[in-house]
Amino acid sequence: MAADPVIRLRGIRNQFGPAVVHDDLDLDLYRGEVLGVVGGSGTGKSVLLRCIAGLRPPQAGQIEIFGQDALNCSEASRREIDARMGVMFQDGALFSSLTVRENVEVPMKNIKGLDAGLRRELADLKISMSGLPYAAGGKSPSELSGGMRKRAGLARALALDPEIVFLDEPTAGLDPIGASAFDELIKALSESLGLTVFLVTHDLDTLHATCDRIAVLAEKRVMYTGTMADMLHVEHPWVHEYFHGPRARAAIDTLERTN
């Protein structure tokens, strides 16, 4: 992995009224890696994701995406950046009035000259690549289970083959089998499509299974970054508790057994 940051955050400050969520936060995301972002509830993991995805400008700081200043650029170049990124929201955030297939087709409608037949075929391909059965394409989001909605959300996020994908709690609310299948899906897609993944999660199994690097959010900034093995040696009480708690041990044990 070359040191080629596709996203560079410097001195990010986010606050809601008097409540400061991030202060002087620095983070790099390198090309081709899967970065897991962890932190306690309320440490602003999702806020950080929304901040990079351009949904919420930070109060201070710099965001560089693909080497461009993402905060002070023209609207056109922001759109160009957005076209190279995909976001999967927590519950899929599918458009409820459209079928799953139409949902996946939405981003493709911006491509000039792409005829409806090919667009439909490509949407079917994305649906199948995200592990949904063919019949799911014709259903409306409300007819799908939570796990299938997440897969459909991933299919839409991947519709234009983005370089960076943001996943907000991809395995929350899934049963263990569904969750580990989703972990494998993320891993497989990130390898074969060369994706860079920014993954917000609470799920230790997901961290073990998919992430190349982990960033820990605490005390309003990124306290530590490193691999899973590095995290086990961090002294910080919260990080220690997180990676050495009963659930973490169980996750590590399972991983060691399977290896």
Place this chain on the structure above:
Amino acid sequence: MIRAMAYLAAPQMNALRVNLTLATGNPIPYTEIRFPEDIRNVSSTATPDASDMQLPGAEQGHLVQRGDGWSLQGNCTIRALPALKPALDRLAGQNITLSLSELSRLDTAGAYALESLRQRLERSGGSLSLRDVQPDHGALIDRVAQAMPKPETSPKKPMRLTDMLELIGRAVAGSGRFLLELHAMLGLFLARLFSFLRHPGQFRLTALVHHCDQVGWKAVPIVALMSFLIGVVLAFQGAVQLRQFGAEIFVVDLIAISILRELGILLTAIIVAGRTASSFTAAIGSMKMREEIDAMQTLAIDPATVLFVPRILALLITLPILGLIANVSGLFGGAMMAWIELGISPGMFLTRLLEDTSPRHVLVGFVKAPVFALIIGIIGCHAGMGVGGNAESLGRQTSSAVVRSIFAVIVAAALFSVFFALMDI
């Protein structure tokens, strides 16, 4: 345009400075144009002609014949595909070899195009062999090949006469069931209301006051204004017509009877239906959507007691009051217009009103108010309970609650009108 021309002129440059001069002659200082990485990659393998000049960020790919095989050059991505697909579709033959050594970018859409080309050739008895595939492209093509969607088409049956009859039958039965459900809702409301007589402690007075405020007090300005304007319009139109007969004074009777008997209460009910039926549906519907109503049932709280009774009762109490306000402000509007337009002084208006208009008109008007209130409240609450699990059904139910309640109010008004006419009241 300028970017594209500059790009044609200097395809290998990273950036160039162009001194632009507008038609007005004002020179614009240096404009720096940067080419994204992609466009330089494309330009080295493919030169677009003037007819398809591309904006920066656009991608192109080309299919070129090389000896006995073909070669794919440039980009094979979703953006390049619209231009590339026809060329790929024209490829035919027994054994096609396609070299990917000059391919710079491939995405899933491009891999899909290659894979569907392979499938098409194999169906017609031929084959496709890819040569010089770069490892990451190969991995992607394999991944897409595994995931190729297999359509499961269910044959669509043609619509037959029996199917159409079935649809009509279902619609009729559905509307019958709807009416039945409304009666069930009315029954539920009355049953809960009477059970309060036995257990007054269960009654939610705070909720009732809150809903009276929402339904009644907050609607006063719009109801008063609307009714005032209706009075003005009636007086004005009546004056124009009655003046021809020298019967201007009868404008008082016209205003009084039409407002007191029909319009005051009907228009109030229509406004309230639009305001309140929708808010009942939205409030109850969003609670239904977030499973709050299911939670109430598991906590042994009766949704009818907590949600329906205070709302419908608030309507029952406030709609007659709103009707009274509408009547007064309608008469006031009419009297003002009669004074300005016909010179009928307020004193004369009042005398004429009290002498000539029987109080039974007021009574005929007010008798309808509780019926309208029940119709609006029950349709609103029923529609709220019909909301499913998604936001779309909430919107659909809200608008149908408004349409249905206004329609039902007008139908009820028509029935009352016929009834009173037959009874000579």
